[in-house]
Amino acid sequence: MLAFRPLVVPTLRRSLRTYSTLAPHTSGPVDGFVGSIGNTPLIRLKHLSDQTGCNILGKAEFQNPGGSVKDRAALWVVKDAEAKGLIKPGGTVVEGTAGNTGIGLAHVCRAKGYNCVIYMPDNQSQEKIDLLKMLGADVRPVPAVPFDNPQNYNHQAARYAASLPNAVWTNQFDNVANRQAHIDSTGPEIWAQTRETGLDAFVCATGTGGTLAGTTRFLKEKSGGDVKCFLADPPGSVLFRLVEEKVKERTGTGSITEGIGQGRVTDNLAPDLALLDGAVHIPDAESIAMVYRLLHEEGIYIGASSALNVVAAVKVAEKLGKGKTVVTILCDGAYRYQTRLFSLSWLKSKGLVEAIPKELLKYAVLD
Numbered sequence: 001m002l003a004f005r006p007l008v009v010p011t012l013r014r015s016l017r018t019y020s021t022l023a024p025h026t027s028g029p030v031d032g033f034v035g036s037i038g039n040t041p042l043i044r045l046k047h048l049s050d051q052t053g054c055n056i057l058g059k060a061e062f063q064n065p066g067g068s069v070k071d072r073a074a075l076w077v078v079k080d081a082e083a084k085g086l087i088k089p090g091g092t093v094v095e096g097t098a099g100n101t102g103i104g105l106a107h108v109c110r111a112k113g114y115n116c117v118i119y120m121p122d123n124q125s126q127e128k129i130d131l132l133k134m135l136g137a138d139v140r141p142v143p144a145v146p147f148d149n150p151q152n153y154n155h156q157a158a159r160y161a162a163s164l165p166n167a168v169w170t171n172q173f174d175n176v177a178n179r180q181a182h183i184d185s186t187g188p189e190i191w192a193q194t195r196e197t198g199l200d201a202f203v204c205a206t207g208t209g210g211t212l213a214g215t216t217r218f219l220k221e222k223s224g225g226d227v228k229c230f231l232a233d234p235p236g237s238v239l240f241r242l243v244e245e246k247v248k249e250r251t252g253t254g255s256i257t258e259g260i261g262q263g264r265v266t267d268n269l270a271p272d273l274a275l276l277d278g279a280v281h282i283p284d285a286e287s288i289a290m291v292y293r294l295l296h297e298e299g300i301y302i303g304a305s306s307a308l309n310v311v312a313a314v315k316v317a318e319k320l321g322k323g324k325t326v327v328t329i330l331c332d333g334a335y336r337y338q339t340r341l342f343s344l345s346w347l348k349s350k351g352l353v354e355a356i357p358k359e360l361l362k363y364a365v366l367d
Helices: 046-052 070-083 100-112 126-134 153-162 177-193 210-223 239-245 270-275 284-298 304-320 344-349 358-363
Strands: 042-044 055-060 092-096 115-121 138-142 167-169 201-205 228-233 278-281 325-330
Touching: 042 177, 046 055, 046 284, 046 304, 055 177, 055 304, 070 100, 070 177, 070 210, 092 100, 092 153, 100 115, 100 126, 115 126, 115 153, 126 138, 138 153, 153 167, 177 210, 201 210, 201 304, 210 228, 210 270, 228 239, 228 304, 239 278, 278 304, 284 304, 284 358, 304 325
Parallel strands: 055 325, 092 115, 092 167, 115 138, 201 228, 201 325, 228 278
Antiparallel strands: 042 055
């Protein structure tokens, strides 16, 4: 179900920056790891564009130096803590994260000389856990329990940070510096990159809410509300029905995607939830098929959440009609999930082998 609703934007801020605060990489050397975050390419997905008669464009966030869209949030929350005097040289950054924000934070902490402690659900891919450790982070996997449980990984991270001197819990879910990263950088970049094609719609999934909310806020502001913005949602999340029906109930029981879907409205998402024009629910079978299709047709190796975003972009394009331009987020590469996504035994355990076109099963090379 994909609903379009009229939008009124009477109270948007008029002080948003028109362009990214980050220098374009083509302008010369940048200042270390943090200077290389952002200004990622916008890739036209040829086969899907031809299929829909639209421009389907993916923001290649896997080309950030830490490999994901979460590099932006990681940098902004650390800079925010520094600006507020919450952390000083040699201090410790603590976060609860399903993976990519932690990886971004581990990189930023190495670059800035901070210690990094990551609490994460113990159901995440081994590739992400191993990478965090290689980056010098103290990784603490804990049982995956709901947010309202005191042992939820976010609450454990908050308590641990409070127990240390010169430490900060960056609180990615409810720290609106996360959202601000996308108001300052992602939104302006997309707006500038679609100057020639025009921009009709933006769609992406949400975990913390920062990418969807911040980008939506900026694009609505710059277009006077003309750019339609949509939430893409996996099974197990409450957000699809919340946007479409104003009912806070889950659609499905769970998803293979990592780091997206929610059981609540975060502080990052709350200010901009009403700006959304609708939501798209994407079953896991469609996401996994798109992982393989993008690899085969475009040579692009992305994870399941990125593939879910692309499926949603196609659905939005088909609804809007031919000639439109739809942008989504290619969150990260498949390298962090390859022992699952390209494993026949894992795919069989999830009942997803049949979702992959038979001629593309040749890419499932792991046992």
